[in-house]
Amino acid sequence: MIDFKTLIEADKGQPARTIQILDVHNFEDWLKDQPESVRSLVTAYKFVANPKSFLILPIVNGKGAKDKAEQGDFTVVAGVKNHKSLDPWALTKLxxxxxxGKYRLKGANAKSGLFSWLIPQHGFERYKEPKNKQGPRVLLVKDEISQVDEAVRQAEATALVRDMVNTPAADMGPDKLEDIVEKLADKHDADLKVTRGDTLEKHFPMIHGVGKAAMREHAPRLIELKWGKPDAPKIAIVGKGVTFDSGGLSMKSPAGMLLMKKxxxxxxxxxxxxxxxxxAGLPVHLHLLVPAVENSVDGHALRPGDILQSRKGLTVEIGNTDAEGRLILGDALTLAGEEDPELIIDFATLTGAARVALGPDLPALFCNDDEMAEGLLESGEEEDDPLWRMPLWSRYDYRLKSPIADTNNVATGSFAGCITAALFLKKFVPSDIPWAHFDTYAWRPASKPGRPKGGEALGLRASWSYLKARYTK
Known part of the structure; x- marks a missing residue:
């Protein structure tokens, strides 16, 4: 992974190219002050300072540069939505x-746009060397230097999600998820506990039930990390770790399996x-839980019609083995609740129904606490990492009924699939603990500036911004 810290430097007057930031409101005033040669070029290229557009203008013998620090072989004019307040994706094309080379902004404060300078310089290069690879673009900053650590933190986390999701299942099995968490634990002096293989059957029977078909090659496990002072506010973060989903005996089609590495x-x-x-050293006591399995097929595979015991004690009839993510999350959420945290957040690529409802860019947010939900939605707006709240509509509970068990893992019929999946998870969360569930796609089907096709972090920066605001007041 690229070292994002090297892409932003303190501005000490070193030579750099200038990027003039404009928007449609101040563009004409700027243009009037330019020499005729610049106005002609801008007009010829039909540049009008639309957001995320830019134009490179040549400098001949330094003419047009107002001081030595701005000298360079060219200068750049760039359009943004609002030059007074850059949005988090404003600088992605630049x-x-x-x-x-090195650049400095003119006409805008880079504070909220630093992330968007960094993240487009990252690419997934594990298996293929990119053609015409650019060298680093370094941004010089002054007042914004205090924001660099936060921008780097967000960029590194986003790049980590993208790289993990893009990596094929052969190189990102349950053991690799464990390796990644173990390295984090070592780096931050955190406690790591991993429950693997048949040991799961007694304590986490649903994780075992889903993962047992891949026991020999890719043994299932529950990965737990604990960090922070014991007397700090407890929070639990849970993530669905199905490293490949064949659908089990309710097998997916070849097209349905194509993206199941994600x-x-x-x-x-x-x-x-x-x-x-x-x-960031957030003053919390963190409990990270990752149930990691491969949903595979062999003679030990979970069957439709089987009954699974859960850690919570509820029995679950298996209506479809391709609804496996909610099963492993159920056991992990139960354990998270047993620690009596202040809040629980889980992330899962859980349902196609959420994508039908909201498309690939909007994670569906389910939350049992209005104040927490509003905080997450506001943070999503601030970070341009939008969420959409969906209802935990309890009147659909009846659709999860089973005649021979406490619940079915799937609903009858095809309606409200993401809602009934969230209602299933809700059964494993204590009702008095604020809980947010993100049904996220984790994938971008088409490229945008700074956001290539492939694995994507959706809801990550929103949830981080919410936690940071909540625990650093």
């Missing part, structure tokens, strides 16, 4: 497309959020 995207989000919490 950070990703400009030639190698079914550990919830775990990637949870691990990345835990990383941010520890690196």
């Amino acid at each position: 950070g990703g497309k400009l030639p190698e 079914d550990m995207g919830g775990a990637a989000h949870a691990i990345a959020l835990a990383k941010m919490i520890m690196e």
